[in-house]
Amino acid sequence: MSSDLTPLAELLFSEADAVPMSIDPATVKPWSEARACLETAPKGWLSTVRPDGRPHAMPVMLVWAGQAPCIATRPSSRKARNLAINGHCVMAVSGTELDLMVEGVATLLHDSVLQREVAAAFLAKYQWEFSLRDGFVHDDSLPGSPEYAFYRIAPVRAYGYGADGLTATRWRF
Template sequence: MTETTPVAELLFGEADATPFSTDEATVKPWDEARACLESAPKAWLSTVWPDGRAHAVPVLLVWAGDAPWITTRPTSRKARNLAVNPHCVITVAGETLDLVVEGNATRARDEDELRRVAAAFGTKYEWELAVRDGSVHEDGLPGSPEYGFYRVTPTRAFGYGADGRTATRWRFG
């Protein structure tokens, strides 16, 4: 899958009567948002319970290939929510940009992809994970617990500048 550059635009216009800047020069490039995602020590993942209630929890996040990835145990609430409804939101707070990324999460099953993402988690978090039989395990813990890797494909994202006055929207596809 090849990465495409999303359309970047001001989130608000002059007609919106907001305190946010309407200066086109304040639109942030997606590369800046991606760097914020890549460097974030953690992110918040929001999913939806089957009955429609919201669920939010901190998660580890890496950028591998052309997308952000999160991991969780397959029996966790967030994994069960994603199995029913893949729509999710990732939020991160960076030094110069706060992000809200809306997207769809898909669990990886391909062993080559699992190895690539496990290597990214290993590099970023010094977390040793083993891939075997289409699953990811942490052999250093009793019972060698299983983890699932979820690729989040962004559909729309919002970035808010540290100044509290700038906002960018990115539209994908």
């Protein structure tokens, strides 16, 4: 996704189904507000799909890099194993002005440039330092320097609900 790509922002509800939700186009939130919510959220909740179709949700730390939300996880974690089979997922975050759900497709990052960008974002936001060796991501602060994997979640659709509980925006990418 290029940095100049702006998704279509629209009201989530129509007059027929809006009660008590707002149908005032002036309440549509810009994507910049949703992006800021993703960038500053201390954590998010990632929902993935198990091989048998059951949902799986876990709290994760997330950063904004490569023009999308990114996460770090151990390759053997349930979420990583789920994403290896089916990249469709939902990232949810809660901010002071916006509750946000991003439907997207997660991809494992192999590109060393993007890996360095994600590692730098984790260091800046959480002071969590990763090292990159031979295309693999490691946390050298832990015994055995365990391997991690970075995933980038490319948004497909997002839904934001205002703090007032009466406004909603959908973004389509």
